Amino acid sequence: MSAGPSGKRRDAILDFRTLPADCLAVIISLTSPLDACRLSLVSPFFNSVASSDAVWVKFLPTDYQNLVPALPSVSSLKNLYLSLCDHPVLSEDGKKSFSLHKRSGKKCYMLAARDLAITWGDTHWSWNSVPDSRFPEVAKLLDVVGLKSTGGLVLPCFLQ
16 A cells, blocks of 8 residues: 555555456557466456457457458357467368467467478379368378488488
């Protein structure tokens, strides 16, 4: 406690419930997605504000609507964020995948192996369908012919 100008004691603790919800939403949006989830556990009031679209629009990339051809149908921007973290979206005929990193909200891209230019792709690699893969085919290295260093030197390598 501290004394005010009139000498009367006043609480030095701020009751966040006295702040307007939109002001608190701005404050929470300046934290992280993880912090917003943690704050939603404090009280029903915090849950309401921390789960609002006003908070979660700040955690989504500004161009989130253009990143994927068809966004999943969800009830809130928080649910959209969590969906993009947990369920990557395929694009460009299944050659690319987009998701969000759950803690930071950073964009994550994956490319299908078939979309890469793999040296000796037909002789030293096999192309397989794996049920758990997000892409139709995965590349499996059969043997290594050489390793190339950053200086351009190719070292022969044989597997038995």
